[in-house]
Amino acid sequence: MIQRSLTQLFAVLLGFMLFVPASQAQTAQTKQAHVVILATGGTIAGTGATSTTTVGYTAAKVGVEGLIKAVPELSKVARVTGEQVFQIASESMTNEHWLTLAKRVNTLLAQADVDGIVITHGTDTLEETAYFLNLVVKSRKPVVLVGAMRPSTAISADGPINLYNAVLLAASPEAVGKGVLVCLNDQINGARDVTKTNTATMDTFKSTDLGLLGYIQGSKAYFYRASTRKHTVDTEFDVSNLSALPAVDIVYGYANVTPVALNAFVAAGDKGIIHAGTGDGSLAAQMVPALKAARAKGAIIVRASRTGTGILARNGEANDDELDFVVADTLNAQKARILLMLALTKTSNTKDIQRMFWTY
Structure with a gap:
């Protein structure tokens, strides 16, 4: 009887030891990342008069809950919640919108139960919002901006798959520490x-000079390179x-x-001017005295180029x-305008500002 009791006790203890780790392992396997979608409007939330309307549609009509509901597959890759931060077409994005958005992103990412952020955004200024956040977000957790080139009502609308991929990416451990992503x-x-780079096609977003970072394929993020420039934290x-x-x-x-335009900006009190010059940031002779x-x-003057690619050579064309x-x-x-605005919140010393342009 004593031997049988000891055997039973050993079985109970063994079962307990086996049960607890297995339960914990199962919980770890089934726990999904929590991704918050912050909606700001744009074409991804747009509607058209017909299913073939891909121009002349109205942006920023569908709310965040509608965007989430339209992609039920999101529940397979993350626990998703949403907030409507703005409801605008992105050409109307302002500095004030950026500050509000950045503060909300930082507040959310500071929460232990938030693993990543997706921001739905109009494509016209999406790159600018992304770069602003890349400089001011104070977390290594993924922040992903996403939009669409066709409204939600169009045949073959690209918004749903783009949103699915963005949530997948924001929930992906591979995206941690990569900076703000598009x-x-x-x-x-x-x-x-x-x-x-293009007014209408779905492949409009390109990193022409230095290349994309990776792909989404088969519901998985594949990274092939990372930026060497400092970002986020x-x-x-x-x-x-x-x-x-x-x-x-x-x-x-x-x-x-x-x-004329330069003088008007300076007269209005601008603290900085970006000169998007021809070629390697060349300065026309008639512009030099005004600059x-x-x-x-x-006013801080930053020479940039209208060409869209290449390094702007210091002491080259000027x-x-x-x-x-x-x-x-x-x-x-x-x-360059975004970086200069942020630089001017820290200093007006041109040597220090030039260091920032080499750094970020």
């Missing part, structure tokens, strides 16, 4: 280098106490350019050391 058309691009920028950003505008270079005058009044100008490195004009 995910459309089964491709993964980095926020710093990607730009919209490794930047010096903090928007937590900012209610506004310094005024910075873009002046475009072209044949027969005049300084010098703007710098003398305290004597930047003598003029006390900054060059944009490989950033396009719209992203």
Whole structure:
């Protein structure tokens, strides 16, 4: 009897030892990442008059719950919740929208039960919002921006599969620490280098100079490279106490350019000017006196290029050391504007600002 009791006790203990780890393992296997979708509007939330309407549609009509409901497959890759942050077409995105969005992203990512963020966004300024967040998000957790080139009502609308892929990516351990990502058309691009290159086609987002980061295929993220530039938790920028950003505008270079726009921006109180020059950021002879005058009044001048690719050579087409100008490195004009605004929240020293352009 004693032997049988000991045998029973051993069986109970063994069962308990086996049961607990197995239960924990099962829980670990079935627990899904929690991804929060922050909706801001755009074509992905747009509607058209007919199923063949792919131009002339109305953006920002479908709410976040409608976007989630339209893709029931999301439940297979993550536990998804949603918030409607804005409901606008992205050409109307402002600095104030960016600050509100960044603060909400940082608040959510600071929560232990949030594993990643997806932001639905219009494609027109998606690259700008992505780069702004790439500089100010203070977490290594994935942040993925996604949009669509066709409204939700169109035949073969790209929004649903793009949203599915974005949530999959935001829930993926492989995306941790990669910076803010842009995910459309089964491709993964980095926020710093990607730009919209076509008015209407679904393959519009490209990192022309340096290449995409990877692909989504078979419900899995595949990364092939990562950006070497500092981002997110490794930047010096903090928007937590900012209610506004310094005024910075873009002046475009072209044949027969005049300084009228530049002078108007400076007169309006701009703290910085991005000069999107021809070629390697060339300065037309008639622009140089106005640019010098703007710098003398305290405005920071950053030379960029309208070409869209290539490194902007310092002291190449202009004597930047003598003029006390900054060059944009490989950033396009719209992203150079973002970095300059954030740089001006820290310093007005051109040497330090140039360091930031080489760093981010």
